[in-house]
Structure formats: structure tokens, C-alpha cells
Amino acid sequence: MSLNDWFLKGLTYEQYTDQMNVNKDDMLSIYNRFTLNEDDDAFLEKIQDKQLRVIVLTEDWCGDALVNNPILMKVAEAANMEVRFLLRDQNLELMDQYLTNGTSRSIPIFIFIDQNGNEQAVWGPRAQKIQNMVDLERAKLPAADSPNFKDKQSEMFKKFRESYLNDESIWEHISYSMITLLKGNDLHHK
Known part of the structure; x- marks a missing residue:
């Protein structure tokens, strides 16, 4: 299957959160409290015309997804990116193309694609400082x-869960990591 096909198969953010039964409240709590800084907003606004989309490989029970997914959503909203969620355990064929260190099915994985379904960047499962x-x-x-x-x-x-839920510097490291990846791929010049 092409990345476009995987994207089309995915759940919207609303569909994904509706089916959550483990980390929903905590994830939404981070989403409601996190805001991007003005510089990040300005950069993300500049890349809106690239019409990037994001495939998210995730699972509700995952502690890293708990903190990374809501931050991705803020990044995606600022850049006007459509996001689709795929549950890892039901989509191993795709997951196995994005293994961490070639062996681990670590999540979440964010696959940034263009309108033609070409991979532009991949992020996850953690920001380097968090790793x-x-x-x-x-x-x-x-x-x-x-x-x-x-x-x-x-x-x-x-301890990690508590930090993920309440330490805003962790959220900033995560957003910085995602945005730095997007900047590093020079998307605003393509």
C-alpha cells in the first residue's frame, strides 16, 4: 500500500480520541494546556502552502503517545496539516517499515507526507532530549x-507519566524537536 492509501485508511483526531479508553483525559489535558511560541507559529504558518499531511502510528495505552500526540496536533493545526491515526497493532505492515533501531515497534511514529504521498520527514518515538x-x-x-x-x-x-503530564519543559522539547525536523527538511523552500 502507498502512504496515501495508509493515510486514507487512518482515523481522524476526533475518531481516534472517541475510541480511546486509557489515556484520553490526560492526552486532552496536555492538548488543552500546551501552546506553541510565536516563532514556531510563524514558521508553521509559512509551510502551510506545502499541504503536508501526517500519518500517526500509535496506541491509546502508550505513555509516549500520551504526550507526543497532543503536541503534534498543535503543530499540525498551526501548519494546516491533515492528520490520520493508525493503531500500531492493527497496522504492523506499515509499522514494520518504521522500526526504531531496526528492531523495535516503538510508538508513536509520525510520517509527514506531501499531497502525492511522498514521505517528507519521520519523527518518533521520542524527542532526543526525552530519549x-x-x-x-x-x-x-x-x-x-x-x-x-x-x-x-x-x-x-x-515518574515519567507524571513528568509528561505536568512538566511544560518536556512539551517544549518535544515541539522543538518536531519543528526542528521540519525546518531541517527545508520544507519552506521546496
């Missing part, structure tokens, strides 16, 4: 076969 933070915390975990590994891992996930 560094996750790597640092993971390194502190005991060995996977340790009796307290599961408890420590649960503690870590809870």
Missing part, C-alpha cells in the same frame, strides 16, 4: 531478573 532522560533512568534500574525490577520499572514509568 536521553529515559536512557539515564533505565540505566539506574536493577537487572531484569532482579526480584525488585518490576517494582522499580513501574516506579520509573509512573
Whole structure:
């Protein structure tokens, strides 16, 4: 299937949020509290004429999707991008073309395409600064076969979730990462 076909198969933001039953309220809470800065708004307005669209590979239960999806929606709105959501586990054929480190089905993945369905940029599953933070915390975990590994891992996930929900600097890192990717692809000159 072409990326255009995958896009057409996807759910709108409203359809996606309507079917959510795990992270909906928290995701919408971030969406309602996050705003782009004026410079980002100005850049995104400049690329509106590119008519980019975004395919989002995601799942409701995913903590990274909880924070990244609402920020993407703000970016997409400012750039007038249509967004369609595909549930990862029902769309492995596409997911397996966007593996993290060639092996992991990490989500969310944002595939930016033009009107002809050509891939213009890919983002995800995390902004680099957030990935560094996750790597640092993971390194502190005991060995996977340790009796307290599961408890420590649960503690870590809870801490990340709390940060994702309330730390606005994380939101800014994420939007900066997405917008830097779009700027790096020189979309405003194409």
C-alpha cells in the first residue's frame, strides 16, 4: 500500500480520541494546556502552502503517545496539516517499515507526507532530549531478573507519566524537536 492509501485508511483526531479508553483525559489535558511560541507559529504558518499531511502510528495505552500526540496536533493545526491515526497493532505492515533501531515497534511514529504521498520527514518515538532522560533512568534500574525490577520499572514509568503530564519543559522539547525536523527538511523552500 502507498502512504496515501495508509493515510486514507487512518482515523481522524476526533475518531481516534472517541475510541480511546486509557489515556484520553490526560492526552486532552496536555492538548488543552500546551501552546506553541510565536516563532514556531510563524514558521508553521509559512509551510502551510506545502499541504503536508501526517500519518500517526500509535496506541491509546502508550505513555509516549500520551504526550507526543497532543503536541503534534498543535503543530499540525498551526501548519494546516491533515492528520490520520493508525493503531500500531492493527497496522504492523506499515509499522514494520518504521522500526526504531531496526528492531523495535516503538510508538508513536509520525510520517509527514506531501499531497502525492511522498514521505517528507519521520519523527518518533521520542524527542532526543526525552530519549536521553529515559536512557539515564533505565540505566539506574536493577537487572531484569532482579526480584525488585518490576517494582522499580513501574516506579520509573509512573515518574515519567507524571513528568509528561505536568512538566511544560518536556512539551517544549518535544515541539522543538518536531519543528526542528521540519525546518531541517527545508520544507519552506521546496
